[in-house]
Amino acid sequence: MKNITLLGSTGSIGVNALKILERYPDQFRVLALGAGRNIERLATQIEQFHPSAVAVQDAESAHQLRELCPDKQACRVLWGNEGFMELAALEESDTVISAIMGAAGLLPTFSAIRAGKDVALANKETMVMAGGLVMAEARKQGVSLLPIDSEHSAILQSLQGHAREDVRRIILTASGGPFRTFSLTQMAEVTPDDALNHPNWLMGPKITIDSATLMNKGLEAIEAKWLFDLSMDQITILVHPQSIVHSMVEYRDGSTIAQLGAPDMTIPIAYALSYPRHLESLLPPLDLGSLGTLSFEEPDLNKFKCLSLALEAASTGGTMPAVLNAANEIAVSAFLSGKIRFLAIPDVIEQTMQKHAPLPGKSIEEVMDADGWARKIAKALLNEFDLK
Numbered sequence: 001m002k003n004i005t006l007l008g009s010t011g012s013i014g015v016n017a018l019k020i021l022e023r024y025p026d027q028f029r030v031l032a033l034g035a036g037r038n039i040e041r042l043a044t045q046i047e048q049f050h051p052s053a054v055a056v057q058d059a060e061s062a063h064q065l066r067e068l069c070p071d072k073q074a075c076r077v078l079w080g081n082e083g084f085m086e087l088a089a090l091e092e093s094d095t096v097i098s099a100i101m102g103a104a105g106l107l108p109t110f111s112a113i114r115a116g117k118d119v120a121l122a123n124k125e126t127m128v129m130a131g132g133l134v135m136a137e138a139r140k141q142g143v144s145l146l147p148i149d150s151e152h153s154a155i156l157q158s159l160q161g162h163a164r165e166d167v168r169r170i171i172l173t174a175s176g177g178p179f180r181t182f183s184l185t186q187m188a189e190v191t192p193d194d195a196l197n198h199p200n201w202l203m204g205p206k207i208t209i210d211s212a213t214l215m216n217k218g219l220e221a222i223e224a225k226w227l228f229d230l231s232m233d234q235i236t237i238l239v240h241p242q243s244i245v246h247s248m249v250e251y252r253d254g255s256t257i258a259q260l261g262a263p264d265m266t267i268p269i270a271y272a273l274s275y276p277r278h279l280e281s282l283l284p285p286l287d288l289g290s291l292g293t294l295s296f297e298e299p300d301l302n303k304f305k306c307l308s309l310a311l312e313a314a315s316t317g318g319t320m321p322a323v324l325n326a327a328n329e330i331a332v333s334a335f336l337s338g339k340i341r342f343l344a345i346p347d348v349i350e351q352t353m354q355k356h357a358p359l360p361g362k363s364i365e366e367v368m369d370a371d372g373w374a375r376k377i378a379k380a381l382l383n384e385f386d387l388k
């Protein structure tokens, strides 16, 4: 029986993770839940799973939750950064599922690792911002960091039973998003609703926009570099519109091992929780015969500038990936609220990166400072791209 702390329980990954935890009550117990501001959904989850503690984004949300919760005594309510860090380090917890959206996931995830918890990691921003520090701390504490991202889960599965030194490269697959076949002229006119209409995956809004710009694949390349101890030139990105081959590992004899599956996040979430075993799934088996064709193509880096920016940030290193990530969060949020156009997203990020003098990123504090700096710069830049 594993005691699970789930950070981001009200989100897309969080809700899918709860489906798995609910299905295997003999293997998992929900010890604690963390959410942002969706207090009604969290209150329902508390009623169903009876966690002993929860954390929410701010004091106001904590107040609302206390009002809403039927049994105020049974569940401790924490809030803010401190609250999340405490929740992530609870003594009774064995595994922390890190599924908060964005940079807000870094401090709680780091706190979990420092407290010696195994981490099932969805929050890729943690690895983009501070992958080197996170991996060093995980090694120091002897904890395992198991990916939830379907691509990284595919890599982990494709590495099983092979010698690490035989790996030549990995191939991360990308769906290409809803604008794969669009021209730049067409992309200039797309709305948030168009961009939120992902062809294969149902996900939270921020990662859905990242998939439409292909920033998501850039963030994943940086995540893969740290998780699997690769150099950036060992990472190839290939567009695969069907999202069935979730990624591949190529070995030095040319053998290429892939993991295939339906585009459903319950599969990689379950694997991160049950590794190295595979849990029974309720999904229908993969029917390759009726799918017929699996296709692959090179990504268009001219059209998807966010992907080039992410690769550039990775090669610069230090605090640059944290700056890329923060500027992206600001630009995506501005696009979603109708303030800037879709094609202004890479412009905001690029201009923020150009203003940054990267530091080595030797501590979490240095990384968080770079994140705060980039948010200010990117917000100021938004006015230059204002639609109104």
Ligand SMILES: NC(=O)c1ccc[n+]([C@@H]2O[C@H](COP(=O)([O-])OP(=O)(O)OC[C@H]3O[C@@H](n4cnc5c(N)ncnc54)[C@H](OP(=O)(O)O)[C@@H]3O)[C@@H](O)[C@H]2O)c1
Binding pocket: 007, 008, 009, 010, 011, 012, 013, 014, 034, 035, 036, 037, 038, 039, 056, 057, 099, 100, 101, 102, 104, 122, 123, 124, 125, 148, 149, 150, 201, 202, 203, 204, 205, 206, 207, 265
């Ligand atoms: N969705 C996927 O299929 C998928 C696949 C691979 C990786 N991921 C990664 O998983 C993470 C979560 O993605 P998602 O799609 O599940 O996002 P989502 O649906 O937007 O959910 C985000 C979760 O984080 C919480 N949250 C947001 N800001 C917070 C803050 N400042 N403090 C505390 N909690 C906060 C939200 O709470 P409220 O809603 O209560 O405000 C919600 O529970 C991201 O890093 C994403 O890149 C997602």
